[in-house]
Amino acid sequence: MYNVKRAELSRTAYLPNQLINDSRKGIAFVGRSNVGKSSLMNVLINTKIAKVSSTPGKTRSINYFLVNDKDYFIDLPGYGYARRSESELRKWEKLMTEFFSDDEKLSMLFMLIDSRHSLIKADFVFLEWIIQFQIPIAIILTKTDKLSTQKIQIAIKETREKIQPFGDFEIFPFSSTKRKGIKELMNFIGAVLK
Ligand code: GTP
Ligand code: MG
Numbered sequence: 001m002y003n004v005k006r007a008e009l010s011r012t013a014y015l016p017n018q019l020i021n022d023s024r025k026g027i028a029f030v031g032r033s034n035v036g037k038s039s040l041m042n043v044l045i046n047t048k049i050a051k052v053s054s055t056p057g058k059t060r061s062i063n064y065f066l067v068n069d070k071d072y073f074i075d076l077p078g079y080g081y082a083r084r085s086e087s088e089l090r091k092w093e094k095l096m097t098e099f100f101s102d103d104e105k106l107s108m109l110f111m112l113i114d115s116r117h118s119l120i121k122a123d124f125v126f127l128e129w130i131i132q133f134q135i136p137i138a139i140i141l142t143k144t145d146k147l148s149t150q151k152i153q154i155a156i157k158e159t160r161e162k163i164q165p166f167g168d169f170e171i172f173p174f175s176s177t178k179r180k181g182i183k184e185l186m187n188f189i190g191a192v193l194k
Contacts, residue, residue: 001183002190007045007073010066016098020064023104025193026072029140031112032122033078036142039176040112041065041075044186062099071193074106080122100133108136108192115141115155115173119162127166138170138188139163145175 013019029037045065063075076099077092084092100106109130113119118141119127130137139159144152152173163169170188174181 002186002193003068004045005068007047007065007067009063010072011062011064013062013064013095014060016095019062019095019099019102020072021102021104024066024070024072025107026064026074026104027108027110027189027192028074028076028099028106029110029112030076030126031078031140031142032114032120033081035078035112035114036176037075037078037112040140040142040174041073043176043179043182044189045073062095079126080120100130100135106135108138108189110138110140111169112140112142113159115144115152116146118155118158127163131166136192137167138172140181140185141171141173143175143177144173144180145178 011018011020029041031037045067060077062077065073065075067073076096079092111123111126111130113123141152141155141159144155147155156171156173159171163171172181172185172188174185
């Protein structure tokens with residue numbers, strides 16, 4: 001079980017030269033705009049430091065939260081937000097390519113998927129792109145408070161089938177609102193950041 005004692009925002013990177021390059025371990029969170037990344041991070045690190053908004057595409061930077069003076073929990077800018085310009089998309093790809101190409105590999109990339117929709121086109125596009133970096137991936141199904149227990153099971157099964165061609169990733173159902181799934185996820189994070 002990973003136990004968060006301290007957390008602080010240690011860097012906000014908009015440009016490749018602002019990325020952190022040290023030997024600390026890191027886990028990162030990515031997903032479509034509005035999927036609930038910042039909310040989840042706030043729940044996990046028990047503070048209100050990751051910005052939450054109902055306006056999609058709010059997080060445009062890479063935000064590094066230093067946890068227990070030891071590990072980075074990293075909030076990545078969302079993808080698949082239609083109302084972004086070509087130049088913004090190129091900026092996103094350049095920043096993310098630099099980020100994922102780092103020699104100090106991420107310990108785990110958590111890909112967040114809305115439990116109500118499972119994977120959609122934008123998620124597949126991202127998966128096909130990210131696979132080249134050979135980073136370990138786990139899936140978090142967000143906003144499960146919007147589904148019945150039975151529907152959550154169906155969503156897990158459907159997601160497992162859809163990601164199967166890409167790998168045998170762990171899947172964690174999660175709700176920030178109802179604070180469900182925290183223990184299972186923190187157990188996993190504890191093992192990953194050991
Ligand atoms: P971007 O930074 O824009 O990419 O969004 P994000 O993925 O960081 O999402 P964020 O955490 O800002 O949440 C987006 C919206 O979803 C907000 O209105 C949240 O209140 C809502 N939300 C987040 N998590 C949950 C959840 O577990 N349940 C429900 N019902 N709503 C949630
Ligand atoms: Mg966000």
